[in-house]
Amino acid sequence: MSESPQDMRIDPARAQALISQLGAVKNRVAALAGGQNVRLVAVSKLKPINDILALHQDPARHAHFGENYAQELSQKADLLPRSIQWHFIGGLQSGHCKNLAKIPNLFCVSSVDTPKKARLLSTARAAAIAADPALAKLSVHVQVNTSGEEAKSGCAPGADTVALCREILEECGAGLNLLGLMTIGAIARSKATTAETENEDFVALKEQRDVVARELGLAPDRLELSMGMSEDFEGAIAMGSGEVRVGSTIFGQRPAKADAKIKE
Ligand SMILES: *Cc1c(COP(=O)(O)O)cnc(C)c1O
Numbered sequence: 001m002s003e004s005p006q007d008m009r010i011d012p013a014r015a016q017a018l019i020s021q022l023g024a025v026k027n028r029v030a031a032l033a034g035g036q037n038v039r040l041v042a043v044s045k046l047k048p049i050n051d052i053l054a055l056h057q058d059p060a061r062h063a064h065f066g067e068n069y070a071q072e073l074s075q076k077a078d079l080l081p082r083s084i085q086w087h088f089i090g091g092l093q094s095g096h097c098k099n100l101a102k103i104p105n106l107f108c109v110s111s112v113d114t115p116k117k118a119r120l121l122s123t124a125r126a127a128a129i130a131a132d133p134a135l136a137k138l139s140v141h142v143q144v145n146t147s148g149e150e151a152k153s154g155c156a157p158g159a160d161t162v163a164l165c166r167e168i169l170e171e172c173g174a175g176l177n178l179l180g181l182m183t184i185g186a187i188a189r190s191k192a193t194t195a196e197t198e199n200e201d202f203v204a205l206k207e208q209r210d211v212v213a214r215e216l217g218l219a220p221d222r223l224e225l226s227m228g229m230s231e232d233f234e235g236a237i238a239m240g241s242g243e244v245r246v247g248s249t250i251f252g253q254r255p256a257k258a259d260a261k262i263k264e
Pocket of ligand 1: 043045068089090184228229230231245246247248249
């Protein structure tokens with residue numbers, strides 16, 4: 001950490017608004033979760049570290065934050081407390097795996113979509129753990145392209161997804177811990193999702209989870225589902241999501257990438 005967080009300016013009105021928006025989302029999550037544990041990842045991509053710190057420090061003390069860009073995540077992780085648990089949820093490039101895996105408080109990479117990237121992450125994390133045995137293994141989700149859209153990243157459902165999960169469990173145990181499956185899904189379907197209507201992407205991810213569990217001889221609840229964003233997290237929880245990733249409902253609209261500032 002290159003500066004103490006106490007040196008960072010946090011606008012009290014902004015902090016108040018963020019805490020209240022986070023609180024409202026947490027209440028909605030808890031109301032639908034009905035006692036089940038649902039992790040809320042606050043998606044802070046393109047938002048300044050001032051906003052993140054406002055939610056990480058007292059009184060909100062939120063720990064899980066999600067980022068989409070490897071370099072932005074590295075910079076923010078350097079500047080913010082180690083007590084944050086980071087999630088990388090953006091499109092994963094092989095070239096970024098090594099540096100991501102070195103971020104000590106990176107909790108999870110949710111966008112693993114090829115065996116090669118899984119091996120790169122595992123090798124780099126295992127090396128980091130060898131150097132610092134206090135470091136935890138890196139949790140991962142296999143991202144499944146449930147909507148079949150060509151522009152979406154993610155592993156194809158079926159044999160590819162099963163093979164990738166098997167690879168992570170059997171060959172990447174030194175560095176990785178397979179948490180479960182993740183989908184983003186089609187925008188149109190997510191806009192149409194309510195707590196009552198079933199989103200086809202969520203149905204498909206649940207099916208994939210059952211297929212993987214059956215093929216690999218695991219209990220289905222051994223694998224969690226990461227699904228649900230601002231537009232559709234309530235419907236996702238109703239379908240058994242164990243992790244929702246919510247950005248704009250907490251932080252407001254995001255700036256264009258070119259206008260984004262790491263720090264205000
Ligand atoms: C940006 C992003 C989110 C959050 O989206 P909002 O609609 O702002 O809640 C969730 N998941 C992924 C993978 C994202 O890229």
